[in-house]
Amino acid sequence: MAIPELSSLLEMSYMGVKQHCIKLEELGYVKAWRVPRVQVGRPQKLYKLTKKADPLFPTGGVGLVLSLLEGVRMSFGDSAPEKLLYHYFEKERDLWLKAVRPGKSLVEKATRFADARTRSGHFCHCHYNVKEGFFIEEYHHPLHEVFVKYPNLMAMETRMMEQALGTQVDRDVRKGSHGVKCTIYRIGTLG
Numbered sequence: 001m002a003i004p005e006l007s008s009l010l011e012m013s014y015m016g017v018k019q020h021c022i023k024l025e026e027l028g029y030v031k032a033w034r035v036p037r038v039q040v041g042r043p044q045k046l047y048k049l050t051k052k053a054d055p056l057f058p059t060g061g062v063g064l065v066l067s068l069l070e071g072v073r074m075s076f077g078d079s080a081p082e083k084l085l086y087h088y089f090e091k092e093r094d095l096w097l098k099a100v101r102p103g104k105s106l107v108e109k110a111t112r113f114a115d116a117r118t119r120s121g122h123f124c125h126c127h128y129n130v131k132e133g134f135f136i137e138e139y140h141h142p143l144h145e146v147f148v149k150y151p152n153l154m155a156m157e158t159r160m161m162e163q164a165l166g167t168q169v170d171r172d173v174r175k176g177s178h179g180v181k182c183t184i185y186r187i188g189t190l191g
Helices: 003-010 014-027 051-056 062-076 080-100 106-119 144-149 152-165
Strands: 030-035 044-049 123-129 133-140 169-175 181-187
Touching (some): 003 044, 014 044, 062 144, 080 152, 106 123, 152 181
């Protein structure tokens, strides 16, 4: 992200965020690079986390989870891990429902949903553009490694999101607005 975006997201002054970014870059937690602007102007300086920052973000005990799921698979069959995780996603859906319930519009519900996920160790925020409509960009998922091993869980989680938001959600992985790979959740309708 660029400093103005970070400043808005963190509700801090531009200079306060800039000082933190400079210090984090000196410590090796973030890396800065310049991206040419599409229109006229100086290149924009963007910051992204380095591998050194990985321990600062929760991973959901991935090693333990994968080991347990493998034991469940060996003991009860190939479909057992996904059946077990279905209950986890049902619980998550119920928490999401609580978070989005006060929202009056779908945009407000999706924004509350993204905020709830961010509080639980994800890093996501909402966007809108004319071409794609309303969507959520997610840059960190604590269960990413579990999803790599059990890809059907992505569809399961997306279905639970649809149930929580009450609309169609399409999941895609690609470069996000900050030029790095992320997961995009397109919100199907705004009605």
